[in-house]
Structures are given as structure tokens and as C-alpha cells.
Amino acid sequence: MKEAILFVAVTALAADFEWNLPKGFPKPVVPADNPMSAAKVELGRYLFYDKRISVNGKQSCGSCHRQELAFTDGLARAAGTTGELHPRSSMSLVNVAYAPTLTWANPTLTSLEEQALGPLLNTAPVELGLKGREEVFLGELRRDPVYQQLFKKVYPGTANPFTLGNVTKTLAAFERTIISMRSPYDRYRWGGEPDALSPAAKRGELIFFSSERGGCFQCHEGWNFSEIRYEGGHDGPDDRAMTGAFLNTGVSHYAAPNRGIYEFTGQPQDIGKFRAPTLRNIELTAPYMHDGSMATLEDVIAHYAAGGKYPHANQSKVIRPLQLSQQDRRDLIEFLKSLTDRDMLRDPRWSDPWAGKPH
């Protein structure tokens, strides 16, 4: 009987979350042991922006994933709370719920819950620096009236809901809600608004989706401009068979520790292979590439038009010199800018709840 009541309570909690996706877009995958609920997402928002999560109280998750920059930080390489530089650039969290694997070059990391532990506990380099201080932080949460109320609501019937596992589950649930599908391009392509794009962006679309002229879509594929997983699975036949989800695109010499998925697989043919990230909101996520080595979209297009900068045996065959006029490049950039979802940058669902409040 008790179990039945608990089950009903959990179901009711889960059922109060609505994705509210535009028509036609698939739902993301949610792990069975971490169902969505409106309260959990709200608690996640508080945790995401809480600087007490860092060793010196200077940074939160939101420090390297800033809403106004499409949840990136504007830096070439992320800087942790004690100032240590990460070897790679902060990735956008937009549509991270659909990412089959997480981070730039870890083919084994598939769970957002697990990923959240990285920035919390990593020591080489220190990101938030929570390692060894976990209990102190959880104690702070336990004493805070905001969290006393929220944790009880999200994890009812638990003697001690203030655990690191619940913190990462909650952060993951919040991150899953950061979804962008309402850019001008979405309105043009799927929303029945032919005038949502400028003529230049429309010309850019043709270059992007032409394998003869740009071929960008071959790696930045589908509605998310990156490979995805969604509720119900993969599509079966998969373009990844041709390109691979991780690619060497001739961006650098790929010295350690930036050797791509090789760091995990140890296979020489994997040196330099990094994720092709989503291009949604790319206008706001400069500087570009895993190492932040390209300052502007013009630089990125020049890189691909040249067929890569640092020739490597593993370089993808998709990367080859392109004939792009100055006008073509401008058009491509206009197209990429049409992927910016401005509403998302101001949406209160993802904003800092602590802003203006002492904590």
C-alpha cells in the first residue's frame, strides 16, 4: 500500500513536466532513474547557479555556461574557479539532452548525470574544486531554507535527500530543459514563415546543404546540426557510417592532452578526432573549435574553405578545399546567424534565480 502511494506520488510529480516542443520535433531521452518533474528542474536551476558549489565560492556551473552566450563562456579555454585553465573550450549546453555522447572528445560519456560530476570533482585541472569538500557543500544545502523546501518536494520520502547523487541528477534534469528550436531558421524551415530568413541567409542555406559547394551538413546534420539521440532511438541507417561522429578536421597539431578521442581509445587512427557540435546559436559561442583557436565565424569558414590548416593522416575525407567567393562566405555566415534563438537567451526558465539575492 505504502509503495502504491509512493508510486502515485512519483507519477504525479513526473507528469507535471511538459516539454512543450514545437510540432514535429522529437522528445529527448530521459533516464528511467531520473524522471523529469517541474520541481526538480526548478531545484536544478538553483543548484546550477549556486556559487557555493565551488571551493572558493567564486563560480557556479553558470560561470562557464552563461545563458546570454548560449551557455558558453566567451573564452578560448575555460578557466576554473581557482584560475586553472582547462585544455578545451566550454561547450554549449543547448540541446545537450539530445547529445549521444558528452564533451568534446569522450566517446564513453553518455550520461548527463555522470558528466556533472566532472566539473564538480576534477582536479587536473580544478574546475569547481569540490573534491574533498562534498560534505561541507551538502551541509550548506541542508541548512538553506530554499533547499530544505525544494529537496523535500523533489525527493519526498527520503531520509536524506541531500546527496551528491541527487545534486547531479537534479543538475542533469535542469540541463535537459535547455532546448532551442525557435530560431528564425526553424520558423522558415518548419514554421511556415518564408520571410523569417533574409535572402542572404537563404543563399547560405543552399551552400550549407550542397555537398558540391559547402557540404557543411555532412557533419552538422539534421535539425540539430549535430548527430542526436531522441526518445525512440536512432534512425537505423545513419550518416555516421560515412563520416563518424568524431572527426579530425585539421584544426591543430593535436598535441597531448588535446588528441581527441585517442585520449580514451588509444588507437592511433583516433588522434585529432573531436565532436562536430551543434551549430545552433553558433553566432554567440565564439571563439570556436575545441581549443578556441578561431576567433570568428569568418575564420572558421576560411579554415574549411582551405581544406584544413594542419594536414593529418586522420583528417576526414569530407574536409577538402572549397570554392567559396566572399559573397558565399557572407551568405553562409548569415545562414549560421539565422540559427540564433534570441528568446532562449532571455528565457526566465533558465536564468539565474540568485541574481540580486545574497546567498
Place this chain on the structure above:
Amino acid sequence: MRTILLAMLLITGLFAQETDAVQITGDVKQPLTLSAADLAKYPRATVRTTSNGMETVYEGVWLHEVLKKAGVPQGGELRGKALSSYVLAMAQDGYQVLFSLGELDPAFIDNQILLADTANGKPMFGAQGRFRLVVPKDKPGARSVRMLTKIEVVQLRKAQ
């Protein structure tokens, strides 16, 4: 200078403009230029695809129906010399893919190759092109040519 400017305008125009008809040309008895209005008079067919979790219903005409109208050998006539013919599908940007006549004929094989003109009930546009091929039985999407402008039938038979 003016010539260069004019050339640039023409090139830009070429790529920006959507073609409003598909040509069926080459070794055919009856070359055709088909607009969406023409295709509307053919037997219509639909194909449902899912890409990245997004479903699209394409409507148009099976390519073999169009080829039949152009007088390309089909069924019992598709034998001997005709079996060395192929079909080149060409896109506005120069992209080309090839099908053999045999793999387009339902008398040979249960294939599905649609010359589509609408997606989810609406005329296609932009990077889809006004017309495209949809080949759901192919594993990759590479032969589902977008921005389709021309279908050329070529007789390949070589002298011994």
C-alpha cells in the same frame, strides 16, 4: 567591371533561383519538362521518412511512372539493350547520382524511388529544392537528391 558585376549577378541568381520544373531528357522517346502542376496529374504516391526523430511525409510521383511517360522501356520491354541504360539525377548545384533502369522498375525489384514535390503537404523550398528524390530503401541519404533539376537517361551499351 560591368561584365564582372553582371556575371556575379547571374551566378548568384543561378544559385538563388529555384527551378520550377524537372527535365526528363537523354535517350528517351519523349523528352518532358514537368512542373508541379504537370506532376499533379500523374498517379500520386507518398513516402514517410524519419530523420533525426523528425518525421516527414513526401508526396510526388514514382520515378518509374515519369520514365514510362517519357517512353523509357519498362516491365517486359526492359530487356537486352535497354538493360544497359542508366538514369542520371542532377541537382541545381551540379550534384549527380546514378540509378540503373533495372533498379527503378517495379517489375524488377520492389524499390521505392519518389520524385517528390511536397513535404508534409506543402510545396518544397530552399535547400530541399522545389523537387527532390526520396529513396527510403537506400541506407544513406546520398541518392535522395535535393534541388533536383534534371533526369537524364543514358544508353551505356559499349561496342564489343
